[in-house]
Amino acid sequence: MSPRRSSIAFAALIAVAVSLGACREQEPGANAGAAPPAPKVTVAKPVTKLVADHDEYVGRFVALDFVEVRARVSGYLSKIHFTDGQLVPAGASLFTVDPRPFEAALEQAKASVVTAEANLAFAESDLSRAESLVSGTSITQQTIDQRVQAKxxxxxxVTAQKAALAQAELDLEFTELKAPISGRIGDRRVSVGNLVTGGTGGNTTLLATVASVDPIRFEFTMDxxxxxxxxxxxxxxxSSAANRGMTLPARLKLIDDSDFVHEGSIDFVDNTIDRSSGTIRGRAEFKNADGRLTPGMFGRIRVATSKPAEALLVPDSAIGTEQVRKFVYVVSAENVVNPKYVTLGPVVDGLRVITSGxxxxxxxxxxxxxxIRPGAAVTPEQAATASGAAGETVVGTN
Structure with a gap:
């Protein structure tokens, strides 16, 4: 058989095979694919809860009271009565300055008072004798005036020496430095044996610092x-205009907290807005019985800005994103899903507030x-609550 005839025969065989395959595809029931079942999804009603609008600010903790312990008299430091960093009650002994020079000064002041009182007693008796004499005959008026002046x-x-005695007693008392407030003391700045400078000037020796612990304040700024x-x-x-809402509640979250778990209240709002920054300073007070909250620590505070009102909440995992818009998928009575565009509010107890939509x-x-996709049929399964459901985060498309 020639090559030309072989090619024609081969082409004819291919045409017959294709024709037979087409006939088989057209036979009823041959390779008919079944429609995929509708995907299963979990649905839940939005949670209804009383929610108050709020603002959040970043700030720092500050001690309610902070005191620098400085010497009030000069002398050599003889004793230290605390461990660095411990809690000290008000009135507890912290430092002792060598009291011996001040004890000697006190005894000297006491002796000076006794001498002055003796001089006063003599002057009084001398004046009394002069007044018993007949003026102009036995004694002159000048002598009487001199004895009055001496008294x-x-x-x-006597008054001056008693004042010196009181000062000497104070100086001796000041050799024992006590905690002016209850709180946590820092580390000692001076060791035993050093000469400390006291007084009321600017060059007095700083011995330690004490910061109050409970309660503690939180300072922040708002625009x-x-x-x-x-x-x-x-x-x-x-609230009246006088106190400007000093009882308004506030909640606080530390860096390692998952939620705003610390409860307190606003106790101060400044009287002017700073012109350079356009902000005003606020302050809240919190209980700190365990001493965990430390001055200088960062935190976030939440302040309510409206009365509590009913709001709808859903899990964050149920919210999708379409460019700048947010939506949730809602299942209709015909089990068809379609997106609803919503406006988001804050997170409350792990759920996202939906303000509209x-x-x-x-x-x-x-x-x-x-x-799922918009307009698709689904097989919904009802969840117990929206708060107990979890799912994937979805990002929408145009």
Whole structure:
């Protein structure tokens, strides 16, 4: 057989095979693919809860009281009565300056008082004898005046020596330095045996510092818009203009806290807005019985700016993103999912507040978001609560 005839025969065989295959595809029931089942998703109603709008600020803790312990008399440091960093009660002994020079000065002051009192007693008796004599015959008026003056000088001397005695007693008392407040003391700045300088001047020796522990304050700044929201919250609480909402509650979160677990209240708002920064300083007070909150520590404070009102909440995992818009998938009565665009609020107890775009009776998809598309049919399974459901985070597309 020639090559040309072989090629024609081969082409004919291929045409017959293709024709037979087409006939088989057209046969009823041949290779008919079944439609995939509708994907299963978990749905839940939004959680309804009383929620108050709030603002959050970053700030630092400061001690309610902070005292620098400085010597009030000069002398050699003889004793230290504390361990660095311990809690000390008010009135506890901290340092002792060598008291012996001041004890000697006190004894000398006592002796001076006795001498002055003896001089006063003599002047009084001398004046009494002069007054018993007949003026103008036995004694002159000048002599009487001199003895009156001597008595007054003696009285003044007694007063001066008693003041010196009181000062000597104070100086001796100042050799024992005690804690002026209850709190945590820092480390000692001077060791035993060093000469410390006391007095009221600017060159006195700093021995240690004491910072109060419980309660503790938290200082922060708010901008002018936040300050106006704060004032509205004050008015909503029916607080008077005098105290400016000093009882307004506040909650605080540390760097390692998962939520705002520390409860306190606003206790101060400054009287002017800083012109350079446009902010105003606020302060809150918190209990600190365990001493965990430390001055200088960072934190975030949450201040309510409205009265509590009912709000709808869903898990963050149920929220999708479409460019700048946020949405949730809602299952209709026909088991078809469609997106609803929503406006988000803050996170409360692990759930996201939805401020608009959602109804309380909507069935929101909280699990299985990656398996669905808008307009698709699904097989919904009801979850117990929205807060107990978890799912994947979905990012929407155009």
């Amino acid at each position: 007054r000088v003696a009285e003044a001397s 002018e818009a936040s300050y106006l929201r704060y004032l509205r919250a004050v008015q909503a609480e029916n 959602l109804e309380a009776n909507d069935d929101v998809v909280v699990n299985g978001l990656m398996r």
